[in-house]
Amino acid sequence: MDASEAYRIFKGRPELRDALFSVYVKDVRYAGAFMEAYEEVFGIPAESESEGSGASEGLHHLKASENFSGNSEVEMGIEEIAQLKPEIEELADPSMDVAAVMDRDMSTLNSFDPEIFELCRRLGIKIANRRSRRLRQSRRMKPDIRRSIRKNIKHGGTVLELIRSEPRERKSQHIFLSDVSGSCDWISNWFFCIIYAAQRTFYRSRFFDFDSRIVETTHLLDEDDLYDAFRNLRESRIRNLMIHGTSNMYTAFRDFIEGVTFTGKSYIVILSDCRDWAGPRRDGIPESVELVAEMSERARKVLILNPEPEKKWDVVDSCVSLYRDAGASVMEVRTLRQLAEVIERL
Structure with a gap:
């Protein structure tokens, strides 16, 4: 979801700020800067929104035709399909039960929840680390007999130093x-x-x-x-x-x-x-x-x-x-x- 899509879905609703927050803020260190920019653009303090005033009071600063991305063609496509998109689901528990999410039917994960994205990112990194470790171990376990014999000639033929094969680059x-x-x-x-x-x-x-x-x-x-x-x-x-x-x-x-x-x-x-x-x-x-x-x-x-x-x-x-x-x-x-x-x- 981009900013223009979030605006069209949540226009006039209190969830607008959170939707734009999930689009723009990828590091919590920049949350304060986002809040300042949000207040400047929409003309409404972030605190007053949380007190129940709603986001619609400041929306008069934006024209209905404005597009955050500046791409009118994309805007038209989004306008036609916005009704097909699910709303952003807020987790009741910010800590998120990772084990429960891992075992949920993926067809129910039909939201733009940044927590799920972060979970998938961590999963991918974990998979990459495990695959790399497994490939290194499997390739280095085989002894190189010819190199081991040449290396141990100085020991009178007794194998004291075992040489293992270097890992080969897989081309699959x-x-x-x-x-x-x-x-x-x-x-x-x-x-x-x-x-x-x-x-x-x-x-x-x-x-x-x-x-x-x-x-x-x-x-x-x-x-x-x-x-x-x-x-x-x-x-x-x-x-x-x-x-x-x-x-x-x-x-x-x-x-x-x-x-x-x-x-x-x-x-x-x-x-x-x-x-x-x-x-x-x-x-x-x-x-x-x-x-x-x-x-x-x-x-x-x-x-x-x-x-x-x-x-x-x-x-x-x-x-x-x-x-x-x-x-x-x-x-x-x-x-x-x-x-x-x-x-x-x-």
Whole structure:
């Protein structure tokens, strides 16, 4: 959510200040500066707002057409879709029960709560550290027999100094595809946040959003700040009309295969509920199954992370078994804990 979007959603409501605070303030040390700027722009002291006067008294200083970002095209897109956005949820307990949030169904984490973003950032860093440590340990455990023998010739052939192999650079590529259609939109947010924080342990990683088409967002992983990266990600989806869209995995996977280079060393990780709502079918079978089979044949592995509970797989238009038969592995990731554990093992 950017400032203009927050203003349109919370205009005239007491939550406006908190919404703008979550957009602009990424370090609590700057909270005082924000309060001063808020008072200057809206012409209302922050204290009086908390006393119940409401934020609407100072809104006459802004015209209805003003846009914080200065981008009129983005403003029109936001104005059309603002009604589809959830409101910011304030946690009753500022300390937040991390364990409870980790085990909550991710589909219920449909807010712009900065605490959840911070949790995802910490999760990603933790995953990166564990992956780095595991890779270092696994590579250095193997003794280098030839170097050990040469090193110990001076000891008459007795092995007194064991030389271990140096770690080799892994060249496996990880390509992440995130389903941003209506059924997976909010879950894809947390997926991106975790990958952003853990990206340093993935070699030449690339990131794509898809619904009925595919859009590369790898460049957003280079942002210095998670909040900036996420804001730009949402703006990218707005520009490409990928907000609460409908899945057409056939066209999305076809464009991916035709436009993206991947090899037998590539891991393709897809976040999706495997429901090809708008894709073409032949004899009742989605044609996207053939594309999943092609990806599975050309890549080292295709892994689908399904946020739906297993009891809903293969129900109505779910294609889980068909994608499995085509060569993909499917895993349930309904919670942040499950998602983090799967990413850590990649």
